[in-house]
Amino acid sequence: MAKSLGPIKRKFSPWTDPAAVPFIRFENITKRFGTFTAVDNLTLDIYEREFFSLLGPSGCGKTTLMRMLAGFDEPTEGRILLQGKDISGVPPYRRPTNMMFQSYALFPHMTVEKNIAFGLEQDKLSKGEISARVEEMLKLVKLETFAKRKPNQLSGGQRQRVALARSLAKRPKVLLLDEPLGALDKKLREETQFELMDIQTNLGLTFLIVTHDQEEAMTVSDRIAVMDKGVIMQVATPAEIYEAPNSRYVADFIGDINIIEGTIASTQSALGAPGEVLIESDGIRLAAEQECPAVSGDKVAFAVRPEKVRISPDQPADTSVNAVHGEVWDIGYLGDFSVFIVKLDDGRVMRAAQANVSRLVDRPITFGDMVWLTWPRDAGLVLTR
Amino acid sequence: MKSYRFDATVLTLGFAFLYIPIIILIVYSFNASRLVTVWGGFSLHWYQTMWSNQGLMDAAWVTARVGLLSASIGTILGTMAALALVRFGRFPGRMLFSGMIYAPLVMPEVITGLSMLLLFVAIGIDRGFWTVTVAHTTFTMCYVAIVVQSRLLTFDRSLEEAALDLGCPPVQTFFKITLPLIFPAVIAGWMLAFTLSLDDLVIASFTTGPGATTLPIKIYSQVRLGVTPEINAICTILIGLVTIGVIISSITTKRTELRRQQDEHMALRGPV
Amino acid sequence: MAAVDEQVAPNSRSTSRWLVVFLPYLWLLLFFVAPFFIILKISFSDTAIALPPYVPVFEGIGAIGDFLSQLDFENYVFLTDDPLYVQAYLSSLRIAAFSTLFLLLIGYPMALAMARAPTSIRPTLVMMVILPFWTSFLIRVYAWIGILKPDGLLTLLLHAVGLMGPEDQVQIFRTDTAVFIGMVYSYLPFMVLPLYAALEKMDNTLLEAANDLGCPPWKAFWKITFPLSLPGVIAGSMICFIPITGEFVIPDLLGGADTLMIGKTLWTEFFGNRDWPLASAVAVILLVLLVVPIMIFQNQQKKVA
Numbered sequence: 001m002a003k004s005l006g007p008i009k010r011k012f013s014p015w016t017d018p019a020a021v022p023f024i025r026f027e028n029i030t031k032r033f034g035t036f037t038a039v040d041n042l043t044l045d046i047y048e049r050e051f052f053s054l055l056g057p058s059g060c061g062k063t064t065l066m067r068m069l070a071g072f073d074e075p076t077e078g079r080i081l082l083q084g085k086d087i088s089g090v091p092p093y094r095r096p097t098n099m100m101f102q103s104y105a106l107f108p109h110m111t112v113e114k115n116i117a118f119g120l121e122q123d124k125l126s127k128g129e130i131s132a133r134v135e136e137m138l139k140l141v142k143l144e145t146f147a148k149r150k151p152n153q154l155s156g157g158q159r160q161r162v163a164l165a166r167s168l169a170k171r172p173k174v175l176l177l178d179e180p181l182g183a184l185d186k187k188l189r190e191e192t193q194f195e196l197m198d199i200q201t202n203l204g205l206t207f208l209i210v211t212h213d214q215e216e217a218m219t220v221s222d223r224i225a226v227m228d229k230g231v232i233m234q235v236a237t238p239a240e241i242y243e244a245p246n247s248r249y250v251a252d253f254i255g256d257i258n259i260i261e262g263t264i265a266s267t268q269s270a271l272g273a274p275g276e277v278l279i280e281s282d283g284i285r286l287a288a289e290q291e292c293p294a295v296s297g298d299k300v301a302f303a304v305r306p307e308k309v310r311i312s313p314d315q316p317a318d319t320s321v322n323a324v325h326g327e328v329w330d331i332g333y334l335g336d337f338s339v340f341i342v343k344l345d346d347g348r349v350m351r352a353a354q355a356n357v358s359r360l361v362d363r364p365i366t367f368g369d370m371v372w373l374t375w376p377r378d379a380g381l382v383l384t385r
Numbered sequence: 386m387k388s389y390r391f392d393a394t395v396l397t398l399g400f401a402f403l404y405i406p407i408i409i410l411i412v413y414s415f416n417a418s419r420l421v422t423v424w425g426g427f428s429l430h431w432y433q434t435m436w437s438n439q440g441l442m443d444a445a446w447v448t449a450r451v452g453l454l455s456a457s458i459g460t461i462l463g464t465m466a467a468l469a470l471v472r473f474g475r476f477p478g479r480m481l482f483s484g485m486i487y488a489p490l491v492m493p494e495v496i497t498g499l500s501m502l503l504l505f506v507a508i509g510i511d512r513g514f515w516t517v518t519v520a521h522t523t524f525t526m527c528y529v530a531i532v533v534q535s536r537l538l539t540f541d542r543s544l545e546e547a548a549l550d551l552g553c554p555p556v557q558t559f560f561k562i563t564l565p566l567i568f569p570a571v572i573a574g575w576m577l578a579f580t581l582s583l584d585d586l587v588i589a590s591f592t593t594g595p596g597a598t599t600l601p602i603k604i605y606s607q608v609r610l611g612v613t614p615e616i617n618a619i620c621t622i623l624i625g626l627v628t629i630g631v632i633i634s635s636i637t638t639k640r641t642e643l644r645r646q647q648d649e650h651m652a653l654r655g656p657v
Numbered sequence: 658m659a660a661v662d663e664q665v666a667p668n669s670r671s672t673s674r675w676l677v678v679f680l681p682y683l684w685l686l687l688f689f690v691a692p693f694f695i696i697l698k699i700s701f702s703d704t705a706i707a708l709p710p711y712v713p714v715f716e717g718i719g720a721i722g723d724f725l726s727q728l729d730f731e732n733y734v735f736l737t738d739d740p741l742y743v744q745a746y747l748s749s750l751r752i753a754a755f756s757t758l759f760l761l762l763i764g765y766p767m768a769l770a771m772a773r774a775p776t777s778i779r780p781t782l783v784m785m786v787i788l789p790f791w792t793s794f795l796i797r798v799y800a801w802i803g804i805l806k807p808d809g810l811l812t813l814l815l816h817a818v819g820l821m822g823p824e825d826q827v828q829i830f831r832t833d834t835a836v837f838i839g840m841v842y843s844y845l846p847f848m849v850l851p852l853y854a855a856l857e858k859m860d861n862t863l864l865e866a867a868n869d870l871g872c873p874p875w876k877a878f879w880k881i882t883f884p885l886s887l888p889g890v891i892a893g894s895m896i897c898f899i900p901i902t903g904e905f906v907i908p909d910l911l912g913g914a915d916t917l918m919i920g921k922t923l924w925t926e927f928f929g930n931r932d933w934p935l936a937s938a939v940a941v942i943l944l945v946l947l948v949v950p951i952m953i954f955q956n957q958q959k960k961v962a
Contacts (some may be wrong), residue, residue: 092550097551099547110564166547167551170551183574388874390896403789406797406842408801409803409804409810410796463681465676469678469682473677478682480912481690482678482681485682485685487954491900491954493920495905495920495924496943498691499936499940503692503699520688526681526684539705555674576858586795586906591927601795605795619799620796623793623796624796627791628792
């Protein structure tokens with residue numbers, strides 16, 4: 001990447017500090033449209049200067065949650081606090097939040113300049129102040145030469161920047177971004193993600209982003225809330241969400257994962273120490289180093305990400321746990337990785353991913369090969385939900 | 386390409402059917418002879434007679450005033466009605482409201498005309514210029530409402546939300562964002578309303594009074610007496626006016642279309 | 658949709674918002690709905706030689722009881738007794754039904770041809786259909802008089818090509834045939850545009866899929882195109898059928914003395930005989946006859962909107 005990287009990100013985790021006061025608080029929020037419940041008794045805290053993502057499939061209630069913060073929808077029950085103050089009933093045009101719309105919603109009859117100035121004019125700022133701020137914003141999004149153009153004279157990426165500049169111009173306390181990069185192509189999207197992060201850090205703002213793109217959420221966010229059917233499944237940092245999902249739903253929604261249903265055989269290691277879970281699943285024994293809330297006999301799921309699974313034609317030394325045998329059924333070549341789909345001897349299917357570290361075109365393992373899949377005890381995870 | 390030839394034939398015949406009577410009418414307005422069937426050479430004689438026919442000119446003036454006024458009030462009310470239909474979700478009596486918008490579009494004119502007249506008589510208003518104007522406003526506002534409604538249905542609501550979000554209160558948002566963007570539809574609605582008012586014979590006949598004879602009423606009474614080239618002349622002028630109006634509006638839309646294409650090129654080319 | 662609408666700007670339920678509904682609502686109630694109640698009331702009144710030429714059945718709102726006891730069905734009895742009126746109603750419905758049928762037969766191929774034309778010329782074709790509609794109804798009907806008159810241009814043309822002897826004349830003017838020609842001519846744009854709207858938005862790949870699955874084009878038309886265009890057919894038919902039933906100008910100018918249409922009857926009762934109550938009764942019955950088609954039309958429009 002040719003661009004400068006901006007300031008180095010510092011460790012930032014106010015949510016771990018019990019004394020920290022949340023900047024935005026959704027308190028027991030329920031939103032119903034007729035008989036449909038879009039958001040169901042949801043509570044969530046967001047901290048100042050946080051880059052927070054709401055992630056979930058369409059219809060999970062993430063956009064409704066954001067629209068309630070912007071003031072376009074009012075919660076049916078519960079309240080929203082901004083800096084400790086209840087903002088229920090405050091119309092959108094009096095809220096200190098600004099939104100970047102999915103469709104960008106640039107006013108087609110106004111120039112770029114006028115679009116950016118629109119919000120400032122509502123605040124009755126002086127002409128000088130407005131033009132200074134507009135110039136600053138144009139510089140921020142690198143569109144200085146486009147001030148006099150109309151939105152339909154811009155490319156998709158440029159429109160996205162104008163929308164960003166317009167929503168930032170009023171220096172909102174919170175910037176809401178509704179699928180901000182959805183309309184851009186992959187390469188531009190990746191570039192813009194980093195720019196967004198820079199802007200957020202430099203201006204010291206709180207960003208709330210709604211997206212269905214997990215990669216985007218993982219890249220930009222300090223924390224992610226994974227939502228499904230109006231409730232939050234998990235709120236955590238990207239790494240926690242990926243490495244320690246709290247449920248089958250989150251594990252399956254983020255990235256690729258093997259999920260094997262089974263029963264807990266013991267919650268102690270072979271040496272009798274706590275912190276290891278042993279699972280029985282139709283003759284396969286699975287082990288994970290983990291504190292587990294469940295007890296022996298409970299039905300649980302064992303989850304392991306494909307990239308943590310090693311694939312080899314050779315039989316491992318220890319086949320008692322975390323080792324399964326099968327036939328290579330299919331291979332997906334992704335360039336950086338190859339994904340092997342292995343049909344186990346008992347008919348179940350597991351996936352293993354292997355980084356393609358050499359330039360060999362003919363891989364040593366191919367269709368129909370009999371292989372062993374193994375993984376270490378700290379790779380797998382027991383899911384009780 | 387059999388279907389292509391079939392389509393071309395159908396369209397040629399269809400448009401011939403639509404246009405030949407009008408063309409004949411125009412051609413014969415320049416006929417020196419009084420007889421419709423005899424071509425007596427080119428002449429502007431009937432235009433002169435028409436011009437000096439005071440009754441006809443008065444009627445034209447009344448029609449123009451009624452048209453301008455009723456189209457303008459009808460456009461304001463119709464735009465409001467369209468906003469109410471598209472934007473306000475459910476409100477008490479919405480069913481009745483949308484019924485009242487659609488019904489006048491198909492209601493036989495004799496019924497509308499008669500019922501309006503009876504209303505004016507019942508409340509004791511003298512019939513004349515104002516009663517015709519009110520009657521025309523009532524049915525033209527429904528056409529405007531339909532035209533504006535179809536535009537509002539394709540309107541991107543997030544534009545209004547963006548304005549609200551940036552601190553613009555609802556009423557200003559309407560005038561700064563919504564109205565400028567639906568304006569072409571509002572103008573189209575106005576033009577339709579004006580033409581409908583210009584055209585109307587039946588409703589005007591019922592609701593008019595002394596001194597407010599409109600052009601269609603005048604033309605109708607002369608037509609009943611027989612075909613005269615003078616009527617051809619005034620019809621030709623009306624057709625000419627409407628055609629010019631339609632051509633101007635189509636040129637403007639073409640131009641905006643052209644500019645849009647240039648804009649798209651510009652967007653692809655990148656910075657200047 | 659409605660649910661979302663109510664959410665937007667919840668604080669703007671202000672006076673301005675209220676006015677936007679209230680003004681057009683009030684206007685239509687006053688000038689469109691109220692007149693129907695007056696027409697209903699007057700249709701129960703007696704004729705009088707006065708101005709206004711009717712004797713009101715009741716005065717004041719408190720007199721509803723009086724009104725009901727004095728309800729006078731005289732006009733309605735008269736209408737049903739005199740076969741002339743019954744025939745006029747029936748003949749109106751017949752003429753409207755046949756005109757609508759002819760309009761469909763001519764309009765459908767035109768709309769189809771327009772929808773299949775290259776995208777670049779479609780706007781021009783649409784404009785060419787609309788243009789006659791922008792010119793006065795009266796003028797367009799008038800134009801046909803010159804053509805259809807016995808000594809008119811059609812006779813002249815047929816003489817010229819030798820299809821008719823020099824002594825013969827076309828006997829169409831002032832007959833039902835002339836009325837049909839006038840109806841089809843005047844209402845053609847109203848039929849073509851809804852049909853075109855329905856046909857134009859149809860996905861062309863549907864026909865390709867049908868062909869691909871072994872359905873020949875003519876069969877694909879009846880199995881795919883036509884069923885999908887039915888909303889347009891219904892909308893177009895209703896937009897034509899309803900006003901044609903009450904049409905006055907065309908039967909008056911092109912029809913003969915024996916062309917019975919209810920719009921003409923109403924006009925004569927009102928302007929000729931100055932019998933306002935009877936004219937009102939004629940209008941009320943016409944409205945009752947048209948209630949069903951109007952409901953169909955409104956339903957169709959609501960589906961579109």
